[in-house]
Amino acid sequence: MTRIILALLAFLAFAPSALAAPPEPATLAEGQVLRGRFVQERHLKGFQNPLKSEGRFTLVPGRGLLWRTDKPFAMTTVMSPSGIVQEVRGTETMRLPASKLPFLSKLYAMLGGALGGDLRSLEGLFAVTRESDPAGWRMVLVPLKADDPAMPIRRITLTGARLVEAVEIVKPEGDSDILRFLDQELIAGPPAEDEAGLLGAADRS
């Protein structure tokens, strides 16, 4: 599950560049930083309202991904080549070193692959359907292996124009996550000092 989401997150930024005919492909390279806001809605069966959260994200190629939730409470998640660290109000609530999770290194292979326009790693796991029109593109990913316990996902849908704008993940039991990305900007230059600090903290595992 985590693997898929991480893969998707990696894909968010780079998928457009990898598509055959994107409206305006963006290429992210070392030395660039992608920042934006996100809104996440988690629809859980039996819950009256979706669990809604929003915040900011920063993607630094080669370093990692920062996922900072502001609402409903402050929470920072850092994903880097050394693993995943999650922190809530100064308390670390999760730390998964990459050495304990071999798929993390695989994820980085995928990330690299996506940067180079190589989609084979995703295509090994999913059947990919692509549609594209002048306004943007849409991609539907369905797991190749149905009922695989290692991949509790029924379907993933990505939509975007120059960059990925929305992702919908549907789980087998009918729960789903909807992520929307707003105000994305691609800037050349190093990450900000606080971002670099957070990324560095995640490396201490």
Add this chain to the structure above:
Amino acid sequence: MSRRLAAWAWLALVLLAGLHLVHRIQDGLTFRTDLLALLPREEQDPVLQRANEAVSRALGRRVVALVGDTSRERARAAAQALSADLKATGLVSAAGDEIGADRMKAMGALYFPHRRGLLSEGDRALLLAGRGEEIALRALSQAYGVFGMADANLLRADPFLLLPSFFTGLPFPLSKLTPDDGLLTVVEDGTTWILVTALLAGEPFELDVQERVIGAFDAAVERLRRDSPGLQVKRLGAVFFAQAGSQAALSESSWLSTLSLGGTVLLILLVFRRVGPLLHNLLALGVGLGVGLSGSLFLFGELHVAALLFGTSLIGVAVDYSLHYSACLFDRTAGTPRERLAHVLPGIQLGLLTTLIGYMALMLAPFPGLRQIAAFSILGLLAAFLTVALWLPALDRSAPLRHGDGLLAAAGRLWRFWEDARWRPARALLLVALGLVGVLGLSRLHVDDDVRRLQSLSPELVREQEEIQRRIGATTATQFLLVRASDDEAALRREEDIAGALAALKGDGAIAGYQMPASFVPSARRQAENRALLRGALEGPYLAAQREQLGLPPAPPEKDGEAVAPLTLAAALGRGDVPFLGELVLGPGLHVVALQGLTRPDAVRAALAGVEGVRLVDPTADFSALLGKYRERAMLLIAGSALLMVPVLVWRYGWRGALRTMLPSSLALAIAPAVAALAGQGFTFFHAMALVLILSVGVDYSIFCAESGPASRAGEGGPDRRPVTMVAVWLATLTTLLSFGLLAFSQVAAVHSFGLTMLVGVSLSFLLAPLAARPKVTTPARA
């Protein structure tokens, strides 16, 4: 004639013993191999022994391999093929500790109804410290987080996500492995390693099991390597070590025994140039072994394999009697077989008497093993003696041999070395050298009972084992904690009481981890405490806010009483869904706490000293301690039996003669261990057993020499019989060296120690034996 009658009576007895033996063999004769049988009665603890066996068996049956390749797909395919090939032998089953999706589901179903009584160690500590808010936050971060793994159903029933935390906290070993698409995997430097585990259906020490399982394993690996040459396979498991050990032992023992048996037969044939003496010797030895075995089975009802092994060696002394008799063929003055027997009988009788005294001293020990060895040897020696005394003259049709002049002259040289004045400097030099070796060696002598140094483990397998342990995490140690209590609940409470001490030991690095049944199923007391803690420290202050934050309706009012009974160990065991738990519970109230990566047993023992019903069981150390006890006892008995021999020798030779007779073996007894010490060996039980044997053969050689000395009663005024005696002693020495001295070339440490000690001790006993005879030139004052 009474002698005839006696011979027939002895035949009847031997036949009776033979029948008894045949009967026992038909019933399926087996030997005890367990160490329990070797312990003194008062120290035996059947419960401990049962636990020991259960744990050792569970560990010993585990077959572990790590299959590595730079390609994840190739590694996975190879691991699966290897696993399938092993299963196809029908001798292994799945290890049952894989934690697949089905197993997780089953465990979820088992634990879910009881979740309110289950808290992970960490959560419990947080709640006890009043930090429940952190648990609430952690659950929220999982529910809202981008890597949210919370499932809607679970979150509704368990809004603090305590059950997933309990699962993550379960102490599964092999901590460095992660399930990757159903296979336990670790990635290191670009190589994907996949774990392959299996359980042997049979014992790892059965040769047939070894051959078939290892055969299938090797064939599979060879085939897989052909397809992908970069494939690496590392092995871990008792079956691999046992197979390597038995391979080495088999090839070694086959050439050692060929050399020993062939050498002995060739020697006797060459010396006597007749088949007769060879057959006589075989008869005496065969009757000795048969009667010894039959008699001790009759006495004890059963026999330990160690008693059989050492007893057989000790009976080997019996060949000295028949050789002594046969050597008289070279004595032209001794005419009929009966006259020849009369010549050697005093020496043989005295030799037997002293040897029996020595072995009887072994019977005094409260150690069943030593007693069996003693009884076996005493019966065998008596039987061999009676065979020589009663049968050989009747069976013997040989005339004296005429080809022995050269042999006699050669044998006589040893006498001259000790008597001729021109050898005086050489004699002095030899004694000084011996003294030097003795002092140097004895000053370096140290005792070492550690059984691990007696095993010769394949270095390649040891290296592979270390590599595997480094990659997958510390594996379960052979040492374990045994928890004994009146019932399961009491045992679980005991484990919970020592959990703090164990956590501290883990923090200190004395152990890498541990699994106790209480980690999987807390005691009913602990479950009740947990429920109270949950209500008071988490639900009371935070539940309403948590549900609101998650968008859940307010919780239904708490029901009175405990609607759900606590989870019981029996329930968890009954379904077999919890990995490892079955191996940790041996019986009601009898639990095992498995330890991983134990580096400092002493620290563990110290931390748990004084805790009732909990003890560290260290089978290797226990065995080493047992060997130590046997070594000490054997040494005492050697001293005791040497002292007991003295009165017999004094009666026969007077004080001076007795001391002279004891001198060669005493020197051999001191210098043999000294040489072993100079060779860098620690003194073990096996050295001690060699000393027992050296004492008996050494005294025999001395007595044979003393009996034929010029001043001895038999030799007074008669022909010089000493060269004939020396031929006998020389033959006895060579045969003994061929059967025991050759063992010095063994690769097995225990056998090598035994062999080296024998080689030195017996050679010295032989070289020094003439010292036992009274000097040719008697001092005028005494004449």
